[in-house]
Amino acid sequence: MRARRPKLAVWKFASCDGCQLSLLNCEDELLALADRVEVAYFLEASRAVVRGPYDLSLVEGSVSTPEDADRIRQVRKASRYLVTIGACATAGGVQALRNFADCQEFLSTVYARPEFIRTLERSTPIADHVPVDFELRGCPVDRAQLLEVISAFLAGRRPRVATHSVCVECKRRGLVCVMVAQGTPCLGPVTQAGCGALCPGVRRGCYGCFGPAESPNTASLARAWSQLGATAQEVARAFRTFNAAADAFRAESERHERG
Amino acid sequence: MSEARRPTRTVRVDALARVEGEGRLWVRMRRGRVEEVRLDIYEPPRFFEALLRGRDFREAVDITARICGICPWAYQMSAAQAMEDACGIRVPRGVRDLRRLVYCGEWIESHALHVYLLHAPDFLGYDSAVHMARDHPEAVRRGLELRKVGNLVMSLVAGRSVHPVNARVGGFYRVPTREELQSLVDPLRRARDLAEQTVRWVAAFPFPGLEREVEFVALRHAEEYPILEGRIASSGGLDVSVREYEEHFQEIQVPHSTALHSLLHGRPYVVGPTARFNLNFDRLTPSVQDLAREVGVVPPCRNPFQSIVVRSLEILYACEEALRLVEAYEPPAEPAVDVQPREGVGCAATEAPRGVLYHRYRLDASGTIREAKIVPPTAQNQRSVEEDLRAFVQENLHLDHRQLTWRCEQVVRNYDPCISCATHFLRLEVVRE
Structure with missing residues (x-):
């Protein structure tokens, strides 16, 4: 009998989708990966949703709304390993430029009726809210590094990702x-x-x-x-x-x- | 119980899948009549128009790329050309051709993503392309190979496919040699064949009926199938310059969406592949036109479910156009023209994979951005998605809960909505009362 495949989940917070797309851009490896893991939650790719807990959660995007601050805690609870991917998830992203400005003024610049919009004053990385097992950098992340990180967690070892300049x-x-x-x-x-x-x-x-x-x-x-x-x-x-x-x-x- | 007597019926999906970004959809029916339709977009707003203010005019190209990971080149090109318009310069032909080539790569990559990974599974009854691959492995491999060629074109010329690094106001940082570009010929020829197979494959799908009177809006260029420039045209006879865009199109805010809705003279309209195709069929290559006729999808194409065929025809066009540009390529003398800022307003519209993408910037004399306005394609299509849902649900009340819900999702996916672009999140919810 085939061993249970590890469950992979991909979550999106405030972001451009580019880091999730980097996963779909692994044209040569995608089907092999889908064979090794059960793609349990990946809304951009599938409408089938498998309940948690998940063995590995990849999180794209930053926390910038009250709902998302709650949601990331649920994701953490449901995940054995949680890896953040990309500049939004690891550093707050380009939307963190609001942290240096008056967010209310930003709101009224873009929206005629700012009262309809719920947002936080600051855009923050995932690690400000929950413990994170590994942070993969990049805007966007590099495909090869992403595959290395996924393989490493599936094999139960630390990813080999350089921290030099x-x-x-x-x-x-x-x-x-x-x-x-x-x-x-x-x-x-x-x-x-x-x-x-x-x-x-x-x-x-x-x-x-x-x-x-x-x-x-x-x-x-x-x-x-x-x-x-x-x-x-x-x-x-x-x-x-x-x-x-x-x-x-x-x-x-x-x-x-x-x- | 018959639908006419049924007081309430509720169908809901909390998270709409296989779209870029996240959102929710809500249709309420009472006694067999659709009462209210809402596409809720709750993607967290990221305030690009506000955070661009105070930045140097040269920085918008890299900053606006981050609006969308699927079509960053579209943002980079609308931004670069709007800045060039503000500064009163035009780039030489060679630079423009190279920009068009990268744009073809982006169309191939983005359209193949939607056709194979996001949309086709609906027609064949699979939850995802991964599920579909068990029964249709060659088809999924064909889609992945097409995406790979699109990404290759982008990364070879522009550095990488997600957030390219080689675009700047005035041109490029470095342009490829003729030899470097020649390496694209074989992959593009192969992609051309795959694209033709794609058109025939999707044209045989079963298409649910849905036709509405809608106004299509796309760029229209004197010679080319529109990508980088053109006048703004509509099936209702609109024909204006990009500078006049805001005199005809208005953005309004509604309570249930963090994306602004866009209207033409107060009416909803449609942008995207079908609009381009319907307004510019005569600008396609003869071989694309012939194949379109052969598979029976010709203007005016009014069934939004057939957008998958049009998208596939555009992949074929993009492969042929990319091949033409590669074969005719002569490196420009300089990778970029020098651009000096001046006080003023500049605007540009290009054809992103999902439709017209309009940018306008106001600069001060030092080149600092004082005001920015960006109208993404999905924001323009929001109202039409809602109208399609209303029409579709009204005609399909006989479907059971599961089928109706899935079909509603498919109606939304017909537009390849990019909610990250439109600034928000989407969730599907159908309520029948």
Whole structure:
């Protein structure tokens, strides 16, 4: 008799769907994966819903409404392992830019009748609400890293995901440093690897979509940016995009925002 | 008990599956008449129009990509072209062709996702493509292979398929060499054949009847099937420039949706593949037109269930157009033109996989964004989805609870709604009283 297949669930909170899509983008592996696990809850792909508990829950998106703050606790209770995928789930996402502004004013900018809308003042990562077993970075996550994380949890081992900076990936690819050779400001030195140095690969500076690397020296990088002519506001905005609420990036942006 | 005497009947599904994003649907019937239909969109709002203010005009391209992981290039192109409009520049032909090529990749990727993984399982009675793969493995593999080619086009030219890194105001950061692009020829030829098989496969599906008088809205270009630009045209005779968009289309807010509804002169309308097809059939390649005639889906196509055939015909068109662009490619002299900001307003509309996507920005002299307005396709289709549901349920009260609920979901999925784009979450609920 066939052993029980582990149950996989995929949950969406405030997000663009891009990280869930990265799972569907595993064209060569998708059917093999569906054979190894029981896809028990994945609304974007299936209307069949299998009740929990789930062996592995992948969570995309940030918490930004009172309902979602409750829902993530239910998801945690129903899950043996909970892995967050992407910048929204691990750092609050681009919607965390509201954390630095007046949310009521944001509401009335977009909606004529703000009283119909229920939202929280801040967009926060999943780990602010419940314990998380692993955080996979990226806006969006990298497909290969996602498969590695799923395989690791199915095999009961820690995922092998590097925490060093994008600079290492540039060197590995033999790319000429855009900052040194072209004078293009780049967040690569403080950003976690995982994308494969995509931006330097097209000769632009990294914009930090994988969030802070391990022990990033953001202050030193900010000084190097100003030597290349970046204004304080430009430095602040560079740290304030898709991982704006990640501690290291948030702190560095706050040091520069008032110029 | 006959429907006419039945005081109440309730059908509900709490989470609508196989759509991008989440929401709920609500239809109430009393004594055999549909009383109220509501598409509840409760996806958490993310306030893009507000958070863009104060950002540099060059940053909108990467920020607006994050509105949608399925069609980021559409957002990047509407944003880039709106900024170029504000700054008074036009990109050279080579840059434009390359943008169109990536857009073809996005149409292939997004349409194949919907046709195979989200929509086809409804017609064949499966909960998902994974379930469908047990009986139709070749079909699902064909869909995955098509998606792979679409994603390949995007990642080769634009860096990656979800949130591409190579788009900028004025062009690209780096353009591919001729040799690099040539590597797409074989995969695209293969995709072309798969797309043709797709059209024949879906054209044989059983289509429930549903026809309403609706107004279709799409871009219309002097020479091309519309993707990056064109005038805004409708089946009701509208023909205006993109600059005049807001004089004719209004957005209104309703209590049950975090997505704004959009109306044309106060009336609902439809954007997307069927609208493009109905208004631009003469701009398709002869081979796509011939296949459309062969399978019997020609303008005016008014049955929304047949949108799956139109989407498949557009995959075929996108493969042929991508091949043409690859074969004719000459790298532009510069990857981007220099763009200097100026005070003013710029707007652009492109044809996202799901329909017209309109952006408008107001910049100050330093290039800082002072105001942003974004109208995504799904917001424009919301009212028509509700109207389709009303018409469909009224004609199909004889269906049992399970069948009616599933068909209602399918009616919503006919539009390939992207609720993340429209800003919200969807849940299906049918109440019969």
